[in-house]
Amino acid sequence: MASIRFERGPQVIKSEDSFLVGYVLFDKMENFAEVNVVENAQQSILKHIESGELKVPEGISYKFTGTYENQLRAEKTLSFVVPLVLIIIFLILYFQFKSATTSFMVFSGIAVAFGGGFILIWLYGQSWFMNFSFFGENLRELFQMHPINLSVAVWVGFIALFGIATDDGVVMATYLTQTFKREQPTTVKEVRSAVIQAGEKRIRPCLMTTATTLLALLPVLTSSGRGSDIMIPMAIPSFGGMLIALITLFVVPVLFGWKKEKEL
Numbered sequence: 001m002a003s004i005r006f007e008r009g010p011q012v013i014k015s016e017d018s019f020l021v022g023y024v025l026f027d028k029m030e031n032f033a034e035v036n037v038v039e040n041a042q043q044s045i046l047k048h049i050e051s052g053e054l055k056v057p058e059g060i061s062y063k064f065t066g067t068y069e070n071q072l073r074a075e076k077t078l079s080f081v082v083p084l085v086l087i088i089i090f091l092i093l094y095f096q097f098k099s100a101t102t103s104f105m106v107f108s109g110i111a112v113a114f115g116g117g118f119i120l121i122w123l124y125g126q127s128w129f130m131n132f133s134f135f136g137e138n139l140r141e142l143f144q145m146h147p148i149n150l151s152v153a154v155w156v157g158f159i160a161l162f163g164i165a166t167d168d169g170v171v172m173a174t175y176l177t178q179t180f181k182r183e184q185p186t187t188v189k190e191v192r193s194a195v196i197q198a199g200e201k202r203i204r205p206c207l208m209t210t211a212t213t214l215l216a217l218l219p220v221l222t223s224s225g226r227g228s229d230i231m232i233p234m235a236i237p238s239f240g241g242m243l244i245a246l247i248t249l250f251v252v253p254v255l256f257g258w259k260k261e262k263e264l
Contacts, residue, residue, distance in 0.1 A: 117157070118240075176199075195256060
């Protein structure tokens with residue numbers, strides 16, 4: 001009546017949207033970003049389909065999902081959140097100083113810090129950076145330095161950086177405003193004297209603000225436990241940005257003095 005034979009079949013039959021579905025799992029190699037890996041895989045598949053090496057039967061389709069899809073969704077959200085954060089920070093500065101010019105002077109610290117964050121990300125990918133020993137410990141290994149790909153964690157770190165990068169500028173601009181209200185200089189020489197006087201008295205508080213931020217991030221940068229793969233990329237932009245943001249100690253007083261000289 002029948003011939004019986006054994007054949008190996010699927011252990012589980014899965015379906016989505018009334019279609020049979022099969023999963024092919026793959027991970028990325030080190031130093032490759034998820035988005036780049038998927039884009040390269042898509043190009044490779046299309047190339048083989050066009051050349052005729054790979055034939056996709058009718059009714060069968062493929063789709064990339066997983067962390068790649070999450071990354072695209074997060075990038076779309078961040079493209080709205082990051083500009084919104086910058087606008088809110090500027091509005092807060094404007095409500096503080098009641099002057100668009102002064103607010104832009106303090107806001108310039110964000111641009112400086114933004115550059116500093118990317119500089120440190122670039123340095124992390126350079127094999128020569130911090131590649132020496134200190135008390136028998138290689139600093140590059142201690143801080144687990146390797147190429148950092150742009151990810152959601154990195155952009156969250158930049159958002160945190162935008163908030164703290166304006167601290168020094170606010171401290172400096174607030175005291176400059178108070179000094180000029182008190183002194184009311186009438187010549188260029190008096191303007192410059194007031195700028196130096198105010199700047200000198202606010203260097204130490206600004207350095208303390210920056211130093212405490214940097215010291216608080218050191219344990220995160222050297223961490224190696226669970227969650228460190230997320231926390232380290234978040235901390236790198238803040239650390240590099242705050243190092244470079246010290247330039248605002250000079251930028252804000254100079255711009256403030258230039259504005260007052262123009263007014264005279």
